[in-house]
Every structure is written in C-alpha cells, then in structure tokens.
Amino acid sequence: MAMCDKGAKFPNLKVTSHHKHYWNDAEGQADYLAVTEDDLTFNPPAMPFGNCKLKTTSGGYLPCTYAPAGKWTKTYEKVKVMGKSTVTELSELMCATGGKITILKHGQQSEAGKSHINNASSDEMQIYNPIVDYDKFKEEINGEDLFEVE
Known part of the structure; x- marks a missing residue:
C-alpha cells in the first residue's frame, strides 16, 4: 500500500515488472510479488491517490493525475529481482505534479x-x-x- 504526501487515498501497488518472484507466500499468490524499482502502476490505476492537494479550484481539490517522474529511488540494492532493485519502506517515487510517493504498508511482518x-x-x-x-x-x-x- 502506498501514499502520496499530496493525495488522500492509499492504493496498492500493482507489480508489472515480473510475475515470477514471490515473497512471504508459499502458494505464490499475486499479492505477494516482490516490488521492484520498475513497478509504477497502482490499483486502481485511475486517480490512485484521490484528490491532489496541489491542484485546487475555488471548489476544492481536483482529481489526481498520477504521472511518475522516473523510477523508485532509495531502493534496496543488495536484493535484485530479475536484475532490478527492490522497493522497501524507505523507497520514494516522485510524481511529475510535485508529490512524493512512499510505502505506507509493505506487507512484511517481523x-x-x-x-x-x-x-x-x-x-x-x-x-x-x-x-x-x-x-x-x-x-x-x-x-x-x-x-x-x-
């Protein structure tokens, strides 16, 4: 689950970079695919973060028009999935509109x-x-x- 510091909703990440490497699930459920630096899609894909605080009108905030500005940064370089670094709770993804997206819940439990x-x-x-x-x-x-x- 992700969050944008300028948004109001918390979408789940959708892994599109691979369909092979699973974490935390012996049955290989899709909810547990390893997220990599190339995974930039959210569920729901339309307005994933709700209304955007950076887009205002006299009537309030306008809907989010999510536009990733590059790949995830601050990824975990020591673990690669198909040659790509993995996303952790420290990772960040900048939005071209101006928001910063981070991981809210990562699904890994200690x-x-x-x-x-x-x-x-x-x-x-x-x-x-x-x-x-x-x-x-x-x-x-x-x-x-x-x-x-x-």
Whole structure:
C-alpha cells in the first residue's frame, strides 16, 4: 500500500515488472510479488491517490493525475529481482505534479522467535517490562510443550 504526501487515498501497488518472484507466500499468490524499482502502476490505476492537494479550484481539490517522474529511488540494492532493485519502506517515487510517493504498508511482518528471546538479556528485559519474570518466561518458551495434550 502506498501514499502520496499530496493525495488522500492509499492504493496498492500493482507489480508489472515480473510475475515470477514471490515473497512471504508459499502458494505464490499475486499479492505477494516482490516490488521492484520498475513497478509504477497502482490499483486502481485511475486517480490512485484521490484528490491532489496541489491542484485546487475555488471548489476544492481536483482529481489526481498520477504521472511518475522516473523510477523508485532509495531502493534496496543488495536484493535484485530479475536484475532490478527492490522497493522497501524507505523507497520514494516522485510524481511529475510535485508529490512524493512512499510505502505506507509493505506487507512484511517481523516476529520474535525463540532465538530472539534466548539472546535477550534478562536484566534489560526486566527494566523494559518489570511485571514479567523474564527468566521464567524463557523457561516456558523453551519448554517442550507449551500446551498440554491429553
């Protein structure tokens, strides 16, 4: 999901640069295609950002006439999809009208696993959350069965 600092709606990106590389989905659903620097299409394609704050009349704002000014910038150069850099939450796309488009929701979710819990300092965690006995929490997480099955 993207946003323009001059728009009022938040469209989804539509991947058009490839139909091959999927992220976060074992079934390969189209919603999880990797977005690259060449992906400049949004869904809906007409007026993707709603009304534009840069286009005004006495009656209010006029509809967005989305016109990308080049490719995405501030892309992630270390990961390439078919030779193209990938878009991250830090990436920006300038609009010829004057707006700056960024990623609002990227769909990648981080979650803490057992290794994060085991590597965390119990003393530090006690400071952040004094209600929880962190050593006891580690023991519960590392136990063989978290749920009793009969």
